[in-house]
Amino acid sequence: MYELLFKYLQNKTGISEKNFSECSPYFKLKEVKKNEIILREGEVCRSNYFVNNGCLKFYSINDEGHQLTRYFAFESKFGTALSSLIDQKPSFEYIQAIEKSELLMISRQDFFQLVNTVPQINTIYRDILEMAYVTSQKRIYGLQGKTALDQLKWLMEYQPKILSRLSNKEIASYLGITPFTLSRLKSQL
Amino acid sequence: MYELLFKYLQNKTGISEKNFSECSPYFKLKEVKKNEIILREGEVCRSNYFVNNGCLKFYSINDEGHQLTRYFAFESKFGTALSSLIDQKPSFEYIQAIEKSELLMISRQDFFQLVNTVPQINTIYRDILEMAYVTSQKRIYGLQGKTALDQLKWLMEYQPKILSRLSNKEIASYLGITPFTLSRLKSQL
DNA sequence: CAAAAACGTTGCGGTAGAGCAATGTTTAAG
DNA sequence: CTTAAACATTGCTCTACCGCAACGTTTTTG
Numbered sequence: 406m407y408e409l410l411f412k413y414l415q416n417k418t419g420i421s422e423k424n425f426s427e428c429s430p431y432f433k434l435k436e437v438k439k440n441e442i443i444l445r446e447g448e449v450c451r452s453n454y455f456v457n458n459g460c461l462k463f464y465s466i467n468d469e470g471h472q473l474t475r476y477f478a479f480e481s482k483f484g485t486a487l488s489s490l491i492d493q494k495p496s497f498e499y500i501q502a503i504e505k506s507e508l509l510m511i512s513r514q515d516f517f518q519l520v521n522t523v524p525q526i527n528t529i530y531r532d533i534l535e536m537a538y539v540t541s542q543k544r545i546y547g548l549q550g551k552t553a554l555d556q557l558k559w560l561m562e563y564q565p566k567i568l569s570r571l572s573n574k575e576i577a578s579y580l581g582i583t584p585f586t587l588s589r590l591k592s593q594l
Numbered sequence: 595m596y597e598l599l600f601k602y603l604q605n606k607t608g609i610s611e612k613n614f615s616e617c618s619p620y621f622k623l624k625e626v627k628k629n630e631i632i633l634r635e636g637e638v639c640r641s642n643y644f645v646n647n648g649c650l651k652f653y654s655i656n657d658e659g660h661q662l663t664r665y666f667a668f669e670s671k672f673g674t675a676l677s678s679l680i681d682q683k684p685s686f687e688y689i690q691a692i693e694k695s696e697l698l699m700i701s702r703q704d705f706f707q708l709v710n711t712v713p714q715i716n717t718i719y720r721d722i723l724e725m726a727y728v729t730s731q732k733r734i735y736g737l738q739g740k741t742a743l744d745q746l747k748w749l750m751e752y753q754p755k756i757l758s759r760l761s762n763k764e765i766a767s768y769l770g771i772t773p774f775t776l777s778r779l780k781s782q783l
Numbered sequence: 784c785a786a787a788a789a790c791g792t793t794g795c796g797g798t799a800g801a802g803c804a805a806t807g808t809t810t811a812a813g
Numbered sequence: 814c815t816t817a818a819a820c821a822t823t824g825c826t827c828t829a830c831c832g833c834a835a836c837g838t839t840t841t842t843g
Contacts, residue, residue, distance in 0.1 A: 465735050467735075467738075467740070468740075473734075473735065473738055475731065475734060475735070487727060487728075487731070488727070488728045488731050488732075491724050491728065492728070497735060498735070527716075530720075531719075531720065531723070534720070534723035534724060534727055535680050535723060537727050538676060538677070538723060538726050538727045538730065539676075539677045539680065539681070541727065541730040541731060541734065542664065542676075542677055542730060543677075544734065545662075545664060545730065545733065545734065546654050546656075546662065546664070546686060546687075549656075549662055549770050550656045550658070550660060550662055550770055551656070551657075552829070552830095553829075553830070554829095572790075572791095573790075573791065574789090574790070574791090581738050582830075582831090583830080583831060583832080584790080584791075584792095585791090585792080585793085585830090585831075585832080585833095586829085586830060586831075587791095588791060588792055588793080589792085589793080589830090592792085592793095741799070741800090742799075742800070743799095761820070761821090762820075762821065763819090763820070763821090771800075771801090772800075772801060772802085773820080773821070773822095774800085774801075774802080774803095774821090774822085774823085775799085775800055775801075776821095777821060777822055777823080778800090778822085778823080780822095781822085781823090
């Protein structure tokens with residue numbers, strides 16, 4: 406149950422089995438069905454999730470009712486509504502399982518306690534923040550000011566997993582275009 | 595020279611004057627002229643900057659030669675090419691002073707040493723990362739999928755300082771639209 | 784395995800914003 | 814204070830993307 410998480414932490418921080426065994430009990434197993442919604446807009450996010458298998462989608466719904474996806478968490482990734490988790494205000498994003506998934510869930514309180522007491526978890530949190538930031542920057546710079554076709558090419562180059570594993574509807578939501586436009590673009594490649 | 599930085603740190607972490615005096619010598623004063631470029635695309639960013647007065651612009655230039663601005667650092671803000679600073683790869687963004695500015699500069703090495711040895715600086719770095727992330731998220735969600743007019747209204751509500759202090763050219767670059775479009779929009783308000 | 788629902792594709796028309804050029808205005812520099 | 818340069822505005826045209834509708838295909842579910 407904790408093999409993947411241990412591998413992940415060991416890889417990033419070189420944590421020992423002993424130290425890990427002090428952290429792992431705080432992570433609870435949570436199984437979710439396909440399409441199950443884990444967090445809704447307006448709710449305060451109180452957990453951090455590590456994906457053992459499956460895939461989570463983090464998205465918001467804008468004024469016109471369109472989904473806009475910021476992040477897909479596949480296996481061996483942490484994911485949470487970070488803004489909401491950090492300041493404990495209502496989330497503007499949803500978390501939903503795209504596939505039947507197995508998650509390791511840790512409460513906000515336990516997580517930040519580990520961040521403050523276990524150096525390796527502090528490192529992991531720093532790493533999560535850095536990665537999240539760098540990713541979001543790449544996204545802004547990589548996508549803005551480009552045509553949708555260029556965005557698609559960028560995605561093919563840097564995030565091929567998203568293209569190969571997800572439906573056009575999800576991909577379009579990630580790119581911020583309509584499935585119609587995506588369909589047309591694919592025929593131009 | 596260090597009053598503003600001390601106030602900033604004290605406000606965020608409650609640091610004592612004594613602890614602060616151990617950190618402050620690492621921050622060197624740097625004065626820059628209006629329009630002076632502090633970091634160019636392709637260079638590796640080796641410093642973190644605290645703005646004592648003036649304003650820094652963080653932007654990239656896309657394939658069509660257009661500026662895209664991600665952040666303006668006014669007084670009492672830290673700013674750096676964070677992605678480059680973190681992984682020490684060439685920066686894809688420029689840092690430029692919009693006005694004659696007075697900066698406190700700390701080297702990457704000194705900064706991360708402080709992060710790892712001074713709890714209050716660790717907190718500050720976490721805070722910088724969290725803020726940077728939350729801001730970039732707000733930007734993605736707040737701007738994408740909206741019309742340029744809505745973007746402008748959003749900016750008026752949440753970042754009025756940018757509108758009041760900067761030229762239309764800078765504002766347009768921040769919104770990812772042309773100055774022409776911005777000019778037209780303003781007449782519609 | 785059959786019916787329904789979700790998803791993908793394609794054509795048509797509409798619109799927001801870009802590019803360019805012309806002109807007026809503000810800022811900067813000698 | 815004067816001249817040049819940068820910036821702002823506005824009209825015209827063009828294009829990328831959207832919305833909707835119609836139709837075919839795949840997936841889900843009872």
